[in-house]
Amino acid sequence: MAPSPTPPATAPAVTKVPLPAGVITGLPTSEQVLAWTVDDGSDSEVVRLYIEFARTSGTRLTFFLNGSYPGWSEHAKLLRPLVASGQVQLGNHTWSHAALTSLSDAGVVAELQRNHDFIVSTFGVDPRPYYRPPYGYRDARTDAAAASIGYTSPTMWYGSLADSEHRPEQEILGLAGEWFLPAHVVIGHLNFLPVTRVFPQLEQLITDRGLTTVTLNDIFRS
Ligand SMILES: [Zn+2]
Numbered sequence: 001m002a003p004s005p006t007p008p009a010t011a012p013a014v015t016k017v018p019l020p021a022g023v024i025t026g027l028p029t030s031e032q033v034l035a036w037t038v039d040d041g042s043d044s045e046v047v048r049l050y051i052e053f054a055r056t057s058g059t060r061l062t063f064f065l066n067g068s069y070p071g072w073s074e075h076a077k078l079l080r081p082l083v084a085s086g087q088v089q090l091g092n093h094t095w096s097h098a099a100l101t102s103l104s105d106a107g108v109v110a111e112l113q114r115n116h117d118f119i120v121s122t123f124g125v126d127p128r129p130y131y132r133p134p135y136g137y138r139d140a141r142t143d144a145a146a147a148s149i150g151y152t153s154p155t156m157w158y159g160s161l162a163d164s165e166h167r168p169e170q171e172i173l174g175l176a177g178e179w180f181l182p183a184h185v186v187i188g189h190l191n192f193l194p195v196t197r198v199f200p201q202l203e204q205l206i207t208d209r210g211l212t213t214v215t216l217n218d219i220f221r222s
Pocket of ligand 1: 039040093097134135
């Protein structure tokens, strides 16, 4: 079967806002935009299916990836054009999903730098200044260590599909119903298959609510 055509991936017509200093938990805009962010990548097949979903639907996503998971190398060729067009943005989630608050300053830098180098060499983009601390664990000290190498925007969330662990499809849809709202940063995961079975429903929910998906670069002017 021939692959379905790729929709045009032009940036949405939204007014950009200045990137706030420090932690990001939402989008300071009155635009009807949703930042759907997706983390980790422990299941290579889920990584592939998310990329396919982005490619066929035109949905704009931000992946906070851990380069230590093999799926990012295995499917780099599939993902690269979407990254190059800006439809999918890559953020830094540390190399090995480390809890930053348990590391020394040098350890924080090493985890972010190794993943940074992987993203630059594999995808040809610079993820700075956006990073997501694994488990959301961060404090002023880890923020400062990250900022020392240009990672000045710890990107948290306001709403979760709660699928870092296995979660049934209906629960994921319920959480999307709760959190897919204007100006929200929502977190999901590339770890378990159920979310991939409800992509059409998630896409329909976004359409029904009149939302436009955006990457962080789509909405923030740095
Ligand atoms: Zn994570």
